[in-house]
Amino acid sequence: MKNKNILIALIIMMMTCSFACAEEQVTEYTVPADAKIEYNRAIDNYKMGQYEDAVAGFRTAIRLFPDYIDAYYNLGALLDYLKQYDEALAVYEQVLIRSDKEYEALYMCAKLSAQLGDKPTAAKYVSMIPKSNKFYTKAADVLYKYQITPAGAYGRNPDSPVSQTSGAYPNITSPTGITSDRFGNIFVSSFSENTIYKITPDGKKMLFYKSPRIKGPVSLASDLMGNIYVANYNANNILKITSSGACTVLTSDVYQPYGVHVNGNMLFVACQGTNCVMRIKIK
Structure with a gap:
């Protein structure tokens, strides 16, 4: 049974910031007595603030029992707390060597890789986490925090499905805004038709969203999760449309929004009616 919450919870309280809470899982293995003794001693040393002794204790427990997943998690958490990011990353990678289904370890590898400036590797680790798993969020x-494009995203991956040849998409009435997602889909707003069209990578045009909510859509922007943001000019609001087509009003505190741009978790809105650019946190 995993007990990795023991040290991680203590570190959370000391850091006063968010940290990955251990996912409750059951791992069937028998820990040798000598490794368990070193592990418990390391926990005690941590509680007393003797961090170097705690690190040494976890390493000894792992040496005695190389498949000691709890010890890896707690050692990684402690090294992360001590800002020894390279060493923490190496520890969590040892967890993944033993099981690529340890989604908390994948999350921590993504986080640490991003902190170390290795954005492609961070994106790779995130792509290995199922979207249904709580650590995916x-x-x-x-x-978002490190402004990393997901693995396979348009503009960052040479295998992008967006057409790489010059040409035109015909028969779009009064097109005003345009954006794309990481799957190679193009989204175009039609001002006069109050409609958002979707053009697939193979060039097929289809209706993406049409509703009385849309009134004079001007520009569009998309985020890394595939959400589309609409500068809804005549309605004086910003709409957020998910990849599944669910639409909500993100904000009505705008007057004649004309341009939208996403950078990380921030949405910037050019408001023609008030001669300003607004900043809106979107996540």
């Missing part, structure tokens, strides 16, 4: 937050 935490990992996605890493992408």
